[in-house]
Amino acid sequence: MPEKGKVSVIVPIYKVEKYIHRCVDSIINQTYVNLEIILVDDGSPDNCGEIVDDYQESDTRIKVIHKKNGGLSDARNHGMKQATGEFIMFVDSDDWLDKTMIELLVSNSIENKADIVQSAFYYAYEDRLLIDNRYSTEGDSLEILTNKSLMYELVTNKKVKNFAWGKLYRTELISDIPFEKGVLFEDIFWAYQVMQRVNTFLLLQQPFYYYYQRSDSIVATYTPRNLDIIRGLKERHLFIEKQYEELTDASFKEILKMCLIHYNLLLLNRKKDKGGTHRKKIHSYIRDNNSNLKRAVQDERELQRQLFLFSFHPYLNVLYLGLRKGLRKIKLLSKPEGLKQVDV
Known part of the structure; x- marks a missing residue:
């Protein structure tokens, strides 16, 4: 007790x-x-x-x-x-x-x-x-x-x-x-x-x-084991579909976000993804679930755009993200709302 x-x-x-x-x-x-x-x-x-x-x-x-x-x-x-x-x-x-x-x-x-x-x-x-x-x-x-x-x-x-x-x-x-x-x-x-x-x-x-927050960069330390996060989200998704059906779209949206992030990380670490095996699996998942993912992101324009570009060709989304990052760097695009520094 x-x-x-x-x-x-x-x-x-x-x-x-x-x-x-x-x-x-x-x-x-x-x-x-x-x-x-x-x-x-x-x-x-x-x-x-x-x-x-x-x-x-x-x-x-x-x-x-x-x-x-x-x-x-x-x-x-x-x-x-x-x-x-x-x-x-x-x-x-x-x-x-x-x-x-x-x-x-x-x-x-x-x-x-x-x-x-x-x-x-x-x-x-x-x-x-x-x-x-x-x-x-x-x-x-x-x-x-x-x-x-x-x-x-x-x-x-x-x-x-x-x-x-x-x-x-x-x-x-x-x-x-x-x-x-x-x-x-x-x-x-x-x-x-x-x-x-x-x-x-x-x-x-x-x-x-x-x-x-340790100083190690995720790009420098990345391995395919990091893909466990996508597997975890997919396992959770099966549970959500059965127990909380109204959250299915929200779950699909989070899986898509993670798939896009990890596809790009795998691209940056191509030597650790021999033959592009893991990238192909992510690509296949997005292709096979495209209609569900489209529905899930219909209220979020930025993700709509990324899904469209990725579906046409994954590298187009990579180029788009690189361009967006460059425009933010020269302040032609505003930075997204994020973390705020606090006084200690």
């Missing part, structure tokens, strides 16, 4: 020696003290194992698990098996928390009888913080989502992100839903399974989570 009021904070750890102190210290120093801090050393080859052992000796709330490397999903699953709290939080080991985050999430969960509470977050760089305020602002009051509005926000990737972190979950809601092992973007495969169970989802507009 989960211990009432206790929060189990699960931190998978792998090759983050440079960041681990900042992360763990931000959890230890929370104003909410009824914590169980589960540090899962996922076979890290650096000094992380020794560092977390030292933490365990200095704080009785800390529980360390050492295991063979199995990836982020496997580490989280091990942590969930050991969790004894009424609530669970996931924190990635290069991120960190505002000291009041857990206290505010717990109090709001109890007060509103919420299954999940999510806070806003910062995109944290070495020299600046950015926030996405396109869909809400920090001054807004909290927002309560019912199941259908929650699924819409999850599918459209606006107010509710697929990230497992940044949210407080009631343990009973998620304890029997493991993360899929062996995939990248595991949160895509997991989040919709959780959200379908939710009656009350609470959004806090204030940012309390710092999502660290």
Whole structure:
């Protein structure tokens, strides 16, 4: 039986020696003290194992698990098996928390009888913080989502992100839903399974989570494994068609966006896509689902244009995007609304 009021904070750890102190210290120093801090050393080859052992000796709330490397999903699953709290939080080991985050999430969960509470977050760089305020602002009051509005926000990737972190979950809601092992973007495969169970989802507009942005370029580090995100969206789409039919078009739209992005990334990394195999699969999917995709983007002119060009020839869309980028650079086109830098 989960211990009432206790929060189990699960931190998978792998090759983050440079960041681990900042992360763990931000959890230890929370104003909410009824914590169980589960540090899962996922076979890290650096000094992380020794560092977390030292933490365990200095704080009785800390529980360390050492295991063979199995990836982020496997580490989280091990942590969930050991969790004894009424609530669970996931924190990635290069991120960190505002000291009041857990206290505010717990109090709001109890007060509103919420299954999940999510806070806003910062995109944290070495020299600046950015926030996405396109869909809400920090001054807004909290927002309560019912199941259908929650699924819409999850599918459209606006107010509710697929990230497992940044949210407080009631343990009973998620304890029997493991993360899929062996995939990248595991949160895509997991989040919709959780959200379908939710009656009350609470959004806090204030940012309390710092999502660290490493300097590695996705172009430089790209591999075909990144295509797992498209597979996850397609798996979710099958579920959406059966359970939330009214969101089918919204789901198709997100798949199209991701297909276009990854086609271009594969083009930039042609040596990693021998014979263009993965590009051909994306092209085939868009061709085979063209009528559905056209319907899905009929309210969004920019995507209509990209779909038309891609359907005629994928390289035409690449040329169009390059031209648009150049026009924005010389300020003949306005930049799209995006992230806003905040004062620290």
